[in-house]
Amino acid sequence: MADPLHQFEIHRLVPIQIAGLDLSFTNSSLWMLIAVGCAYWLLIAGTRQHALVPGRLQSVVELAYEFVAGMVRDNAGKEGMRYFPLIFTLFLFILMGNMLGMLPLPFGFTFTSHIIVTFTLALGVFLGVTILGFYLHGTHFLTFFVPHGAPKVMLPLLVPIEVLSYCVRPISLSVRLFCNMMAGHTMMKVFAGFIVTLFSYWAVPAIAPLAVTVALTGFEFAVAFLQAYIFTVLTCIYLHDAIHMH
Amino acid sequence: MAGEKRPPAFDDFDARLAKLRRPDAAPERAEGGEARPRWGDGLQVGIELVAGLGGGLLLGWAFDSWLGTAPILLVVGFVLGAAAGMLNAWRWMRRLEARMRDGGSGEGSP
Numbered sequence: 560m561a562d563p564l565h566q567f568e569i570h571r572l573v574p575i576q577i578a579g580l581d582l583s584f585t586n587s588s589l590w591m592l593i594a595v596g597c598a599y600w601l602l603i604a605g606t607r608q609h610a611l612v613p614g615r616l617q618s619v620v621e622l623a624y625e626f627v628a629g630m631v632r633d634n635a636g637k638e639g640m641r642y643f644p645l646i647f648t649l650f651l652f653i654l655m656g657n658m659l660g661m662l663p664l665p666f667g668f669t670f671t672s673h674i675i676v677t678f679t680l681a682l683g684v685f686l687g688v689t690i691l692g693f694y695l696h697g698t699h700f701l702t703f704f705v706p707h708g709a710p711k712v713m714l715p716l717l718v719p720i721e722v723l724s725y726c727v728r729p730i731s732l733s734v735r736l737f738c739n740m741m742a743g744h745t746m747m748k749v750f751a752g753f754i755v756t757l758f759s760y761w762a763v764p765a766i767a768p769l770a771v772t773v774a775l776t777g778f779e780f781a782v783a784f785l786q787a788y789i790f791t792v793l794t795c796i797y798l799h800d801a802i803h804m805h
Numbered sequence: 806m807a808g809e810k811r812p813p814a815f816d817d818f819d820a821r822l823a824k825l826r827r828p829d830a831a832p833e834r835a836e837g838g839e840a841r842p843r844w845g846d847g848l849q850v851g852i853e854l855v856a857g858l859g860g861g862l863l864l865g866w867a868f869d870s871w872l873g874t875a876p877i878l879l880v881v882g883f884v885l886g887a888a889a890g891m892l893n894a895w896r897w898m899r900r901l902e903a904r905m906r907d908g909g910s911g912e913g914s915p
Contacts, residue, residue, distance in 0.1 A: 724889035727860030
């Protein structure tokens with residue numbers, strides 16, 4: 560039976576060794592480049608015409624723009640719109656990564672199904688937002704970790720909890736995206752493997768895992784979009800915290 | 806010829822647009838895209854709990870091996886991490902509550 564975890568293997572395409580570090584160009588890097596290329600192409604091709612009544616491609620681009628702009632405005636406030644380019648880039652990158660992973664190619668790869676990729680993205684968001692908080696509010700940002708109206712005696716206990724709950728943000732952010740993508744893709748491959756195994760014995764009941772695989776594929780497309788959306792929404796919420804310190 | 810085959814679109818365009826824009830006529834909202842808790846919300850609460858615990862343990866262990874205070878900070882990290890995870894889970898649920906109260910317009914601020 561086919562190995563359902565085989566899809567997550569990383570292959571070195573161009574081995575690069577610099578100072579003892581393995582910086583090889585892998586299939587993961589290749590798909591990241593493809594994701595960036597696709598996002599680039601989509602936006603360039605979609606905005607080339609400037610039609611008043613948009614065509615299909617332009618509609619897609621405008622929808623994506625409006626969608627993310629609304630998300631930033633709702634969750635991070637008007638001041639958050641200054642960081643819209645970053646959020647939009649992040650959204651498109653993750654969305655492209657998730658969606659390109661759904662392509663039925665023999666060398667297909669979903670880079671968002673690797674914790675190190677999502678964790679690096681989340682860590683970037685976390686560091687950026689923290690630096691932004693200190694940049695905007697100076698040391699006053701530290702009062703973010705002091706809960707309002709708490710008795711002074713409790714502060715030695717509450718402040719570490721608040722700090723820790725702030726520090727685990729990149730973990731929950733990255734684990735969520737990674738485990739959704741990995742679990743979904745594994746499940747799809749497992750059920751697809753059932754089709755082959757069952758079909759080699761008796762053709763008719765193989766319809767059942769086929770039906771499940773079809774349903775899972777549709778479901779996985781929804782998850783691919785939803786997880787990109789949620790990653791971006793959470794980024795907006797963290798941005799909101801850094802800007803407003805509510 | 807062109808006058809006869811004119812599409813009927815523009816006569817009642819405003820009326821149709823107004824009908825589509827009526828808030829209670831938006832099907833995707835009414836059918837629980839945002840307003841109801843999704844299974845992803847439950848998952849998020851679980852992840853917050855585990856991430857808090859894991860993060861606390863990891864930080865405790867890292868500071869332990871750095872400062873050489875073998876098990877103390879690990880235990881402290883465990884307890885504080887559990888508390889932090891619960892705090893984050895509670896915050897998520899409050900955000901969910903606010904979102905449901907808004908009737909599903911956006912994610913709502915915490």
